[in-house]
Amino acid sequence: MNSNNQNLYIVEKISKLIPILLSFLMPVFFLSITSEFFEFNKFALLLIGTLLLSVMWVIKLISGQKIELTKSSVDLSLIVLTIVMALSTIFSLNKSVSIYGSQGRWFPGLFPMLGFLFYYYLAAPVLKETKTLKMAFYALIAGSSVSTIVAILSYFNVYIGSADFMSIPNFTLVGSTTSALILAAVAMVGALAALAYEQNIPSKMLLVTSILLNFFYVALTGSMVGWAILAVGAVCLFVMIDFRGYSTNRSTSMILVGAMLAIVLLNVVPNTKNALKNPNMAAEITLPFNDSWIVATSTIRDYPLLATGPSTFYLNYSRYRPVSVNNTPVWNVRFDKPHDELLNSMATLGIVGLAAVLYFASRVAKFAWSAKNIQDESGLVRVISVSLLATLPVFLFTYATVINTFVLFQLLIMAIAAHAVTKEAAKGAELIEINFASIAAVTTIGEAGAIKREYFHYVAAAPMLLIAAYAGFLFYKSYAAEFYIRKSVIAAQSNNGSKIYEYQSKAINLNPRRDTYHVAYAQTNLALANALASKENLTDEDKTTIQTLIAQSIRSSRVATEVLNPLNVVNWQTRALIYRSILGVADNAAEWAIASYNTAIQLDPSNPALRLDIGGIYFAQQDYLSAANYFRQATSLKADYANAHYNFAQALIKLNDPANAKRELEITKTLVAQGSPDYQKVEQDLASLSQKPTVAGAQNTKPTVEQLTGQTTNGQTLPQEPLTKPVETQNNGTQNLNLQDLPQGSQVGATQPAQQ
Structure with missing residues (x-):
């Protein structure tokens, strides 16, 4: 042989x-x-x-x-x-x-x-x-x-x-x-x-x-x-x-x-x-x-x-x-x-x-x-x-x-x-x-043949080789990006912020088409800014770095929402969370957060959690009527949503409507586990509310059986997320970011929120 x-x-x-x-x-x-x-x-x-x-x-x-x-x-x-x-x-x-x-x-x-x-x-x-x-x-x-x-x-x-x-x-x-x-x-x-x-x-x-x-x-x-x-x-x-x-x-x-x-x-x-x-x-x-x-x-x-x-x-x-x-x-x-x-x-x-x-x-x-x-x-x-x-x-x-x-x-x-x-x-x-030798013989008849016989096989093989090489190159970049995203997850488990930042940057450079990479990168930048802001006696350089990280977080979220995948509600929700997290940093953050949440609601109209989140922003801005309206929408979409009823009650209290606030708190009480910290929190709010006089003209509407029990409880208490008052939802994970940390007059964007 x-x-x-x-x-x-x-x-x-x-x-x-x-x-x-x-x-x-x-x-x-x-x-x-x-x-x-x-x-x-x-x-x-x-x-x-x-x-x-x-x-x-x-x-x-x-x-x-x-x-x-x-x-x-x-x-x-x-x-x-x-x-x-x-x-x-x-x-x-x-x-x-x-x-x-x-x-x-x-x-x-x-x-x-x-x-x-x-x-x-x-x-x-x-x-x-x-x-x-x-x-x-x-x-x-x-x-x-x-x-x-x-x-x-x-x-x-x-x-x-x-x-x-x-x-x-x-x-x-x-x-x-x-x-x-x-x-x-x-x-x-x-x-x-x-x-x-x-x-x-x-x-x-x-x-x-x-x-x-x-x-x-x-x-x-x-x-x-x-x-x-x-x-x-x-x-x-x-x-x-x-x-x-x-x-x-x-x-x-x-x-x-x-x-x-x-x-x-x-x-x-x-x-x-x-x-x-x-x-x-x-x-x-x-x-x-x-x-x-x-x-x-x-x-x-x-x-x-x-x-x-x-x-x-x-x-x-x-x-x-x-x-x-x-x-x-x-x-x-x-x-x-x-x-x-x-x-x-x-x-x-x-x-x-x-x-x-x-x-x-x-x-x-x-x-x-x-x-x-x-x-x-x-x-x-x-x-x-x-x-x-x-x-x-x-x-x-x-x-x-x-x-x-x-x-x-x-x-x-x-x-x-x-x-x-x-x-x-x-x-x-x-x-x-398929015998390419026979094909080559036919296509190369005569001295003026366009393709010489000895090169025909290479010409015939070239398309397959190019397709294989290009496919391999594309997948290599995708695989390498996934490799670095995995390394960033491992770095996150050890709280190594600089490595998370580095690996996510490499992943984005290798595969910039993935909106999920940009969303993760935006969250990482915001977390690093929050960690840096927790330092005592911040220097001017630290303040500049914090501002840079926040700006990069916003840019990445905008790339995900405006360029790569504008129809993905998760991207808009993340963008809104970023703006919501810097309410104390930028003057118009609330405006941008509300615009982002409105877009998210358009993309996910039956999601009660989005109504709860946007209502929280209005509540923080002391627009209690708008907050109550969104909290009410959340309860309409999901009658057994304890947090929505609880937040609705808080907005009604601010609107000086204790009778309806009490009704919402009573509903909340039926939706949380008896004897739990949330149950005790609701009882304390009810006790505080009972000491306030009833305002003339306030409605005293009785709740329905469905509102009291929830439509799917079947006699059992469904698992609920921990109850939080509206103002408590604004600074989760970013409590260290304050206006004093950054140069004055910071803006979260150069243009007004896009009209959706």
Whole structure:
């Protein structure tokens, strides 16, 4: 074997190894060196694998080798979906978020989708051999089973590491119990299907072990999505798998059935069920279907065709969330994902996007279902197709993430490869060979040919190489920025303000498109200014530094709100908090804070907390009538909001309306825990109020039952935030900033607040 052939042999081996390694590593891989440990690093791993496959493809092309691609009935639907996502991104409310994904939620974005698309076309041809295909499938089962083992251990408070984030009952290698459950259920279905065709005894034992481990976790959690996957998998197994394989392994099958029945009994019998149950296991918070439906339909009412762009559900939720959410325990949670991926597609890609998603799903289902007409000795076509069909219901019960989308694409890639290599006429995919040497011969006929034959391969390889290099460069900058944000978090835990400032500055320089970085930087500058102001005997240099930090805080908040993401209510709320924090520093800070809160209220009209905050500013400015009006609005939006009722009472006291103030205090008293410090505070206020004479003409309206008890208490006191008087909310965390600290006449902005 000459050196050239040996190099090509190595390239071929590496190409085959990459999908196998990804199958195993994606379910288990994570790193704690970025701000988000799991999804971001899993996508980084996938992108590295895709870039390596691109390099291998370029090497083969330059060497004059034939390039293989797969063609299947799914291709058109996948390309249509990608094009629709690109069009939706063009008209997105925030193009940067739609391209790269939102902070902490990297999928679905256009860039990750393109990464999956390139991986789809690069990985399928290298899995053309049955041995390689089987190894990739078994690697996915093995990786998913390892993920399940860690999830089970964490459930029973057995931790694999000493880090704080590993010491929680719901720690998993994929970042959520739902994702771990999906992997477990899909792996169990795949292992059950493979067991019917497996002849190797050690492999059978490993498959049985995987089935029992994953089934135990599904039964232990009792989640609907897990049982849905198993139900669809059971139907597909019954229709598509040859059960004679189980009958030839009767002893193994009987042991498996007996063990599964034992697992069911353990999770059904009350005594064992209670013993297995972990009371500290926190349930994942998700937006209910009804609320998700309201947000999605409201969005397509205003943006019918392409909606608001990929990864923009968090913008839609703030604007369209129903007031009824305020009656639930998650009223103060800003959801960035709906109940499931269909509703997410409707809300972010519009009617056209939803149609594209359904078209893609139907083509995948039809393609996988066609495997029942194919007979092959290894059974891989049917085994992989059963697993693929079992994966589809996932997106009816939860939203798309990097890991569950990878499982879908990896199984689809393996199914296409299995179809392509089979000799059956009913196959739905085929391998296509592209010989660039022949193309070069045609395009270089004659001496005046535009492209010389010896350079044609390099010219043909250049676009792929440039795309790979540019994608790698973009992601490197994003990854490095996330790395520095994580370092700033670690610095914050050790109260190292200068390092926080330094690392956040580096993150912004690397990735200035992230509004969340600018918001964090603004908060850091304000905190540093407050820390410096706490010094005794401030020098002129200290005062100048404080002013510079405050100015930088304001500039960063304005970049986030006016340039990068003006529709994100969190950015405007943070900007308002910054202005509110310097009421004693700048003359017109209240004016700017009120303008920022008004914009936030426009973007999140059903949020009572924003009304409470803006009312506090009016209260501090002694505009008690405006303050009372906003506090009243907060109580109307959320009848069981103790702090809103308490602040409303304080404003009514200032307006010399003790009768109605007493009513609000009585309501507050019913909403806080009896005997708590807040309860005692309300009693003291009531005692003080009873000593004041009732003003003639004051209303003495009786409260309703709903106002007295709260609409969702059901006889129990709901958790409430600590009660604070309006003036107490103005200087939280910035009590050291005073007018005397800065040069006189400081202004928070050179222009008047923007009219929204």
